[in-house]
Amino acid sequence: MSNVKIIGPAVPGVPWQEKPGHVHGAPVWRYTENPIVGRNPAPEVARIFNSAVMPYGDEFIGVFRGEQTNGIPYIYMGRSQDAIHWDFEEEKIPFVDEEEKPFMPVYAYDPRLVKVEDTYYIIWCQDFYGASIGVAKTTDFQTFTRIENPFLPFNRNAVLFPRKINGKFMMLSRPSDSGHTPFGDIFLSESPDMVYWGRHRHVMGKSSEWWESVKIGGGAAPIETTEGWLLFYHGVTGTCNGFVYSIGGAILDLDQPSIVKYRCENFLLTPEEWYEERGFVPNVTFPCATIHDAESGKIAIYYGAADTYVGLAFTRVDEIVDYIKEHSVVREPDTEIGRR
Ligand code: BMA
Numbered sequence: 001m002s003n004v005k006i007i008g009p010a011v012p013g014v015p016w017q018e019k020p021g022h023v024h025g026a027p028v029w030r031y032t033e034n035p036i037v038g039r040n041p042a043p044e045v046a047r048i049f050n051s052a053v054m055p056y057g058d059e060f061i062g063v064f065r066g067e068q069t070n071g072i073p074y075i076y077m078g079r080s081q082d083a084i085h086w087d088f089e090e091e092k093i094p095f096v097d098e099e100e101k102p103f104m105p106v107y108a109y110d111p112r113l114v115k116v117e118d119t120y121y122i123i124w125c126q127d128f129y130g131a132s133i134g135v136a137k138t139t140d141f142q143t144f145t146r147i148e149n150p151f152l153p154f155n156r157n158a159v160l161f162p163r164k165i166n167g168k169f170m171m172l173s174r175p176s177d178s179g180h181t182p183f184g185d186i187f188l189s190e191s192p193d194m195v196y197w198g199r200h201r202h203v204m205g206k207s208s209e210w211w212e213s214v215k216i217g218g219g220a221a222p223i224e225t226t227e228g229w230l231l232f233y234h235g236v237t238g239t240c241n242g243f244v245y246s247i248g249g250a251i252l253d254l255d256q257p258s259i260v261k262y263r264c265e266n267f268l269l270t271p272e273e274w275y276e277e278r279g280f281v282p283n284v285t286f287p288c289a290t291i292h293d294a295e296s297g298k299i300a301i302y303y304g305a306a307d308t309y310v311g312l313a314f315t316r317v318d319e320i321v322d323y324i325k326e327h328s329v330v331r332e333p334d335t336e337i338g339r340r
Contacts, residue, residue, distance in 0.1 A: 004321040007224040008162075010295035011055050015083045017314060026268040027319040028247075028301070031084070035275045035309030037064075042076065042088040044069050047280060050304035052113040052220075052289035053083060054120075060291070061141060063111040063122050064088060065304070067280075073109040075124060077141065083291055083300065084312065093122075095136055095146050103146050105134055110304075112288055114160040114221045116169065121194075123171070125156045130178055133158040135194070150189070150197045154178055157186075157217030157234075161257065162224065169194050170257060172203065172218035172231075180243070184215030186233065188258045188338065201258035202338035204250065206235070207331070211246045211267045214238045219247070219287035220301065227321050228254050228261050232287045232301060235267065245284040246270040247303060249324045250334075260334035264324040269313055271306070279306025292317070 015031070023029050037048045045066040053062035060083040066076040074092040097103035106127040114121050119137050122144065126134040130153030136146045150158065151173060158173040168190040176184055185205035189197040206215050212235025222229035229252040236243050246267035253259040271283040286304040293299075297317040305311040 001318050002322050004297075004318045005226045006292055006294040006297060006299075006317050007226065008292070008294045011291060011293040012295065013055070013060075013083065014291050014293040014296070014298045015300045015312065016298050019314070026249075026264070026266060026323050028268045028313050028315045030269075030273065031312040031314070033084075034273065034311045035305055036084050036312050037086060037310035039308065042066065043090050045076065045088070047308045048076070048088070049307050049310055050110045050286050050288050051302065051310055052111055053078075053080075053291060053302055054113055054115065054289065055291060056141070061113075062086065062289075063093070063113045064310075065109050065111060066092070067307075072107050075108045075111045075122065093136075093144050095144050097146055100143070100145075108134060110157065110286075110288065112159040112221060114162055116160060116162060116164065121160055123158045123160060125158075128153055130154050131156060131176070133173060137194075148195045150191070151175075154181075156181075157219075159218045159221050161229070162221050165190075165255065165257065168192055171197065172222075174215070174217040181215060182238075184217060186216055186218050202333065202340075203252065203258050204260050204263065204334045207263075207265075207329075209235075209265050209329075211235055211237050211244075211270065212248055214243065216248065220290045222252065222257070223290060223292055223299070223317070224254070225251075225317055225321060227325075228252050229257050230317070230321065232268070232290065234286050242283070244271060245286050247285050247287050247301070249320060251321065251324055256337065258338035259336070260330055262325050262328035263330050263334055264327045265329040266327050268315075268320070269301075269303070273305075273311075275309045275311060276305045279308030281307035285311065
């Protein structure tokens with residue numbers, strides 16, 4: 001085993017189960033009590049999935065995609081002592097504008113939650129005369145102030161890096177179309193102030209590996225490691241019964257993250273369990289967050305399952321980085337800087 005380390009704080013309370021005796025394929029194993037969030041988890045909310053969590057003080061906090069009983073998705077806050085059992089707020093997050101007036105999105109889904117310096121940012125997909133990215137900031141999880149939308153429509157799957165790189169905020173996103181987009185590559189954009197975004201770079205595209213041959217999209221916020229940024233993302237294949245969403249892994253250059261150093265040719269996790277194969281949209285595993293402990297190298301991956309549940313899976317930084325490197329296939333569109 002290599003000596004790869006996570007660069008970041010110790011999180012001793014990271015949820016964890018040891019690796020079972022036999023794990024097929026990549027060294028990622030599911031929590032035995034999955035799913036951790038079941039159906040009808042809160043009043044007026046039929047399903048929670050594709051959600052993001054992180055440590056906060058002595059506990060854990062999260063932003064959850066709640067599909068209301070009228071079918072419209074919004075973002076709800078949740079808190080937990082152990083990052084496994086969650087209590088959800090009954091009301092949606094009450095976003096305000098910069099004058100503190102109510103400013104709710106028309107709908108909001110697939111939130112990510114990332115702390116950069118002392119501010120927590122929520123990044124999600126919303127209507128901006130077409131689906132695009134919304135962003136809000138908070139320092140106390142009481143006031144959630146929406147800031148400028150970073151991109152024009154259509155765009156989805158945006159996630160911030162957890163620190164500035166070369167003095168700039170960095171965001172991954174996936175330009176798309178107005179429907180269930182049949183294409184999609186991951187791009188990188190930078191900003192001096194979280195308002196103006198530019199210097200766009202291509203990071204990586206769908207690949208010729210069949211499990212990610214239709215489109216890909218950013219997942220959890222990249223994890224800083226001694227080998228580079230460890231990115232868990234989703235890769236999509238098409239079948240005669242629709243899309244199948246698997247979890248992939250790549251390692252991006254620390255200083256210039258549009259350069260992919262390693263990219264795993266195999267999926268790390270694919271729908272196999274009943275809660276991944278069966279639900280509102282079958283065959284979806286959709287990573288949106290990790291909780292990770294720099295001290296032990298433990299990583300807990302949170303993923304949406306079948307657009308219905310939240311699943312939890314585990315890996316260790318050294319094992320997963322070794323696996324990605326051993327099975328890495330990178331092509332020119334991955335390794336180049338991504339500017340044309
Ligand atoms: C994508 C997004 C995700 C969803 C996935 C599978 O386009 O809408 O929220 O999990 O489709 O339905």
